[in-house]
Amino acid sequence: MVQVRVAGVALDASGQHVILLKPIDEIPGEGMLLPIWIGQLESTSILVAVERAPVPRPMAHDLMVSIIESLGAEVSRIEVTRIEEGTFYAEITLSSPLGVRVVDARPSDSVALASRIGAPIWVADAVMEDAGVPDVLTETDAAESLDEFKKFLDEAEPEDFEG
Structure with a gap:
């Protein structure tokens, strides 16, 4: 397993949302990224x-x-455990008064x-090897993504967040 951080959320060429996970010990623009395609609501x-x-x-x-x-529980860790036929799988490990529980979940959630x-957040080595891509994100790309998100927040209405 490799520990990762959220390196960013972006749109791919077709307009689909993708989260980018990066090993915590690698600097931007070097090493690997794990892209996982997610829905718009999860992206937001x-x-x-x-961004808090x-x-x-x-x-x-x-x-x-x-x-x-x-419930008196806490999340101990998140693991992206495997990828099967293009679908990523994750687990949430909870520590609770009833003991440790592992819950199947989508990586986006x-x-x-x-x-x-x-x-x-951890990613199985096999998942990073199978689905990881070289990190070639530039600082300009990152700044543009952040600017797009700030614009979204400026234009968002409270109704946009109602379920």
Whole structure:
């Protein structure tokens, strides 16, 4: 397993949202990135958490945090465990009064949850080897992505976050 961080959320050439996970010991523009395609809502949720942007009402992943905490549990770690036929699988490890529990989850939900509470995110070595790509993101690309997100937040209305 390799520990990763959220390096960014971007749009691919076809307009699909993709989260980029990067080993924590690698600098931008070097090493590998793990791209995982996710939905627009999950993308927004991850960006809101990473940027610590205020939202008028709790989002679904904020609700997950509240439920976990109200049960006296905490998230120990997130793991992207495997990829099968192009689909990524993840697990959330919870420590609770009932002991350690491992819950199957989508990587997008897992990363959104981890981004809110600071839980470590891990990727199986085999997943990084199979699906990782060389990191060639430039600082200009990163700045443009951040500018796009800030513009989104400036234009967003409270109704955009209602479920």
